[in-house]
Amino acid sequence: MADLKDHVNDASIGRLAAAVSRVHPAFPAADFTAAAGRGLEPLALKQRVSAVAAQxxxxxxxxxxxxxRVLRDAVAASPLDMWSGWPATDYVAGHGLGHPDDALPTLAALTPHATAEFAIRPYLAAHPERTLxxxxxxxxDPDQHLRRLASEGSRPRLPWASRVPMLADPQLTIPVLDRLHDDPELYVRRSVANHLNDITKDHPDVALATARRWSATGGDGTxxxxxxxxxxxxKQGHPEALGLLGxxxxxxxxVTGLTVTPDTLPIGGQVTIxxxxxxxxxxxAAVDYVVHHAGARGPRAPKVFKLTTADLEPGLPRQVTRRHTFQHVSVRRLYPGPHRIDIQVNGRVLAGAEITLHDDH
Structure with a gap:
């Protein structure tokens, strides 16, 4: 599988150049393509985007x-994709801050082709009232891409994005979410859910109050x-959040008869719970399992994995089985030593077992 950064390449630059030159014949497409493609190979994804935007x-x-105006005309005449359009939104983010009345409509034109969720952040910071x-x-807006941009671009913890200090106040963006929580498009609703999940991490009471309010009037989408x-x-076992979901x-x-086998295994191996x-x-019952990983300097924060939701009836036992692989991932390196697996039901740990990992060589 190709690395994501490899999608920003000569072909994507060529698509952007062709779109611009189609509406602005004076644009030196060949010179731009050559300059923008030069030196990309060692760069990471966002570095590539920034390099093309600079050219x-x-x-x-x-x-x-x-x-x-040229960029707006370009995407109206020639649809771009994420990889050819992203440098254009990045250009607007870096060069249009002095002209918000021109920049914001340009981001609106670009976002159906390449999301402007990152590019809108500098405008929220520099022109908060205008941008909000x-x-x-x-x-x-009738365009789902713009509705999603309203939610996604203002997320307080948007991954990969610059932090905007004012977005730490959830009261600034909840009125936007109020317009979108029952949106007909899952694409938009997913962004709203992720935005409110961001808020739960810093302001759980505000997020819960918002969820209660929505649940009183919203439909299936809400x-x-x-x-x-x-x-x-x-996952944290928050009683009020659990209660709101039934x-x-x-x-x-x-929880009876818990087994985790084998109880000793190499890193990269698999257990059956x-x-x-x-x-x-x-x-x-909301059933999760919690893995307490050993770290280089002692136990690390536990990681909660969703297991199942079960409607239990009296006198009818429910058997649950899950396989879990202990392998390195980009955000979590594993270390040999004791690890614990707990079974959590409706936020309460009801059983647990220990296993031991050893080096896989």
Whole structure:
């Protein structure tokens, strides 16, 4: 599989150059393509995007309002994709801050082709009132890409994006989400859910109050948003979040017969987790397992994995089995030593077992 950075290449640069030159014949497409493609090989993805954007700034007409009009005309005539369009949004992010009335419509034109969620961040920081007002307009736009931009671009913890300090105040963006939580497009609702999940990490009470308010008036789309938005709190065993989703934190559930086999294995190996759930009354159970990894300097923060949701009936045991592979991933290196696996039901740890990892060589 090709690395993501390899999608920003001579072909993507050529598509961007062709789109611009089609509406602005004076644009030196060949010179831009040669300059933008030079030296890309050692660069990471966002570095490549920035390098192409820098060349776009060098070859587009000046001043910025003229260049912005060219870009709007270009995407109206020649649809771009993520990889050819991203440098254009990056160019607007870096060069249009002095001209928000030209830049914001340009980002609106570009985002259906290549999301402007990163490019909008500098405008939220430099022109907060103007840009927040624009987000409200986009939140009711017929174009789903603009509605999603209103939510995604203003996320307080948007991955890969620059931090915008004012977005730490959730009251600034919740009114935008209020317009979108029952959006007809899953594409938009997923962004709303991720945005509210961001808020749960710093302001759980605000997020829960918002979810309660939405649940009173929203439809099936809102119900999905709330389930997805509260996932971090559910994994933490937050009683109120669990209750809002129909799970009783104090429900009388038993976990019996837990086995984790084998109990000693190499890094890269797999265990089988098996146990039985029982209850004396009807119980809706959110079942997770929690892995406590050994670290280089002692135990690390536990990692919660979603296992299943079960509707338990009295006298009917439910068998649960799951395989888990202990392998290195880019965000988590594994170390030999004791590891613990706990079974968590409706936020309460009800059983656990230890295993031992050893070097895989």
């Amino acid at each position: 776009l700034a060098a070859f587009l007409p000046q001043p910025f309002p003229h260049a912005a 007002a624009q987000l409200h307009v986009w939140a009711v 119900a999905w948003v709330i389930r997805h938005a509260l996932r971090s709190l559910v 799970f009783d934190h104090g429900a009388d559930v038993a 098996a146990f039985t759930l029982t209850a004396d009354t009807d119980v809706r």
